[in-house]
Amino acid sequence: MIKPSVSSDAGSEVRFQAYISALSEVIGHADRIDPLRRYCTGLLLPGERKSIEPMAARLDPRHVQATHQSLHHFVAKAPWDDAAVLTAVREQVLPALTRHGPITAWILDDTGFPKKGTHSVGVARQYCGQLGKQDNCQVAVSLSLANDEGSLPVAFDLYLPEEWIRFAAPRRGSRRPWRFGRRSRWSRSVARWPTACRPVSCWAMPPMASRPTSARR
Numbered sequence: 001m002i003k004p005s006v007s008s009d010a011g012s013e014v015r016f017q018a019y020i021s022a023l024s025e026v027i028g029h030a031d032r033i034d035p036l037r038r039y040c041t042g043l044l045l046p047g048e049r050k051s052i053e054p055m056a057a058r059l060d061p062r063h064v065q066a067t068h069q070s071l072h073h074f075v076a077k078a079p080w081d082d083a084a085v086l087t088a089v090r091e092q093v094l095p096a097l098t099r100h101g102p103i104t105a106w107i108l109d110d111t112g113f114p115k116k117g118t119h120s121v122g123v124a125r126q127y128c129g130q131l132g133k134q135d136n137c138q139v140a141v142s143l144s145l146a147n148d149e150g151s152l153p154v155a156f157d158l159y160l161p162e163e164w165i166r167f168a169a170p171r172r173g174s175r176r177p178w179r180f181g182r183r184s185r186w187s188r189s190v191a192r193w194p195t196a197c198r199p200v201s202c203w204a205m206p207p208m209a210s211r212p213t214s215a216r217r
Helices: 007-024 030-044 052-059 061-076 082-098 162-171 187-191 193-197
Strands: 105-114 124-128 133-146 151-158
Touching (some): 007 030, 007 082, 105 124, 124 162
Antiparallel strands (some): 105 133, 124 133, 133 151
């Protein structure tokens, strides 16, 4: 009988803990580190739904409510800086990606997330790539660095439709001065290219024709 090897699992655990440790340095207060670890663990666990409630049930079936509350506070209310976290992710992942070859492309894309309700930020009836039609959804724009081995998101923004800014944001009691301007979904990520690529030496890439994978608003 062949005994299962545990070295691979042990190595993965070590890399995961090192990854969380790097993110913990920019996440702010120490009480956010455990929810960060749990949230990242929940994203890796089997299961199609990656929203807070089903993740809490998988992480701690005996204390679902408390786990749900902790994760929800971390994601929705804790004031950590998403740009700083993305930078920490890039610094961890990019060296592994470029060991297989230099960055050869920037990928600018939008991703639709179908929604049933209307309570999520930015949700509106708009084109959803997952469904291939207009429907109720959120849309995020992203910029990724890529080579033949894989890709790494370095900028990620939630698109806020004009309809949501004019009608839904005031109803939510939002005091944030939302700005719309008639910009496409992807132009927001284009504006972030300089900061998203630093300190990555991707400016040395040869000139290439660059266009978004989706031109829909």
